[in-house]
Amino acid sequence: MPQNSILVVRGGGDLASGVIHRLFRCGYRVLILESRKPSAIRREVSFCEAVYDGEAFVEGVLSHRIHHVDQCEEIWKLGEIPLLVDEEGTAIRTLKPDAVIDGILAKKNMGTSREMAPLTIALGPGFLAGADADYVIETKRGHDLGRIIEEGWAIPNTGIPGEIGGYGKERVIHSPAAGVIHNKAKISDLVEKGQEIAVIRTEEGHEIPVTASLTGVLRGIIREGYEVFQGMKIADIDPRKEQKKNCNTISDKARCIAGSVVEILLSKGVLP
Numbered sequence: 001m002p003q004n005s006i007l008v009v010r011g012g013g014d015l016a017s018g019v020i021h022r023l024f025r026c027g028y029r030v031l032i033l034e035s036r037k038p039s040a041i042r043r044e045v046s047f048c049e050a051v052y053d054g055e056a057f058v059e060g061v062l063s064h065r066i067h068h069v070d071q072c073e074e075i076w077k078l079g080e081i082p083l084l085v086d087e088e089g090t091a092i093r094t095l096k097p098d099a100v101i102d103g104i105l106a107k108k109n110m111g112t113s114r115e116m117a118p119l120t121i122a123l124g125p126g127f128l129a130g131a132d133a134d135y136v137i138e139t140k141r142g143h144d145l146g147r148i149i150e151e152g153w154a155i156p157n158t159g160i161p162g163e164i165g166g167y168g169k170e171r172v173i174h175s176p177a178a179g180v181i182h183n184k185a186k187i188s189d190l191v192e193k194g195q196e197i198a199v200i201r202t203e204e205g206h207e208i209p210v211t212a213s214l215t216g217v218l219r220g221i222i223r224e225g226y227e228v229f230q231g232m233k234i235a236d237i238d239p240r241k242e243q244k245k246n247c248n249t250i251s252d253k254a255r256c257i258a259g260s261v262v263e264i265l266l267s268k269g270v271l272p
Contacts, residue, residue, distance in 0.1 A: 004029055005098040005270045010089060010112060012048030012056075012063070013040045014220075015123065015139065016103025018254020019261050020047055020081065021061050026262060027272030029076050031095060032063060032083040041220035041236050044187050044248045050083045052223065059250060069094045092116050098270050101261060102133065107157040119268050121261055125154045137260045139253070146256040148264060166239065170213050173235035175200055175228040177208040182224065188247040189218045197221065197235060200228065212237060217244045 005028055009020050012032045023030050038048035047063040049056040056063045063081040066072065069091040075082040084091055089111060092100060099119040102112040108126035114134060122132060124139035129149045138147040140155045161172050175181070177200045185197040191212040198210040198221065212218075216239040228234055238246065265271075 005265075005272065006031070006095060007099050007101065007265075007270075008033060008089075008092055008095060008097045008117070009101045009103050010110075011102065011104035012038065012046060012050070012083060013103070013105060014042035014046050014251065015105055015254045015257060016101075017045055017047045017058055018250040019101060019103055019123070019258040020063075021058055021250060022255070022258035022262060023265075023272075024061055024081055028265075029072075030081050031069070031072055031091070031097070032081060033086045033089055033091060034083055035087050036085055037226075039222055039226065039232075041222055041233060042187075042247075042251075043220065043223060045250055045254075047081065047083060049223075051085060055080075056083075089116065099265060099268075102127070105139065119265070119270060121264055123257060123261075125157045128153055135264050137257055137264075139257060141253060145253065146260045148260050161236075171216070171219075171237045171239060172233055173197075173210060173213050173237070175230055175232045175234045176210060177202055177206075178228065178230045179203060179206075179208070181210075181222060181226050181228050181234060183221055185212075185218050185221065187218055187221055188244055190241060190244070191216065191218050191237065210234065214239055215241075217241055217247065219247055 008031050010033045012034045034048050040046035047056045050063045050065040063083045066082045072082045100117040102122040120133040121135045127136045129136040136149040138144045138154050179200040179202040183198045193215045195212045196209045200208040216237045219238040220236040222234045
């Protein structure tokens with residue numbers, strides 16, 4: 001394989017961003033492909049925020065939105081990561097990367113195939129290793145987190161978040177209605193159970209309150225003005241108040257998954 005291999009990562013949410021950050025620090029040239037309206041909750045550590053703001057800064061690394069794949073080289077020379085809105089992955093055919101990593105984490109395959117690159121890696125459920133992608137990496141918290149799967153599936157999505165500080169499903173907040181969200185609290189705020197952290201303004205003009213499900217740190221909340229649907233995940237609370245600083249840093253889960261991606265790349269000769 002040539003030096004400075006080119007990698008494409010589909011998705012720029014918090015888990016994918018942990019992988020992207022590690023790959024960049026290792027010396028790989030990375031292009032991020034994102035949707036037109038990414039819905040990250042942990043926005044402080046998600047490169048996908050560059051879709052809205054033009055750039056996003058995560059732990060000392062900058063992603064920069066581009067509008068054509070031909071701009072990649074220019075951004076790489078600046079020591080930054082290019083991000084392109086490309087839901088279908090059409091830029092992959094032009095760029096011809098050494099590997100494609102699917103980090104969309106939609107719990108289902110959104111169009112990634114082994115034909116996209118010499119090496120394909122998918123994160124989480126919805127992919128069959130050896131068919132949809134060469135490798136699948138387990139993303140569920142627990143003993144198997146980060147496990148590299150060469151044949152078979154990751155653990156199916158249970159809909160129950162991993163436990164943090166003794167809380168699982170209680171720490172995740174879903175939208176009580178469809179409409180546009182208006183935030184009353186920001187990421188890293190200390191919130192009390194029952195506190196109003198946002199309102200959903202419905203099409204009919206009603207304002208439906210969104211309240212904190214428990215006391216703790218508001219670890220993530222969807223972007224102000226985002227159009228949400230009923231039941232959509234919109235916020236995340238960490239019950240450990242002393243962990244406020246974690247709101248601005250890559251999670252242990254993302255770092256674990258990132259290590260597995262690097263292991264696969266190096267074992268297959270895809271060098272930085």
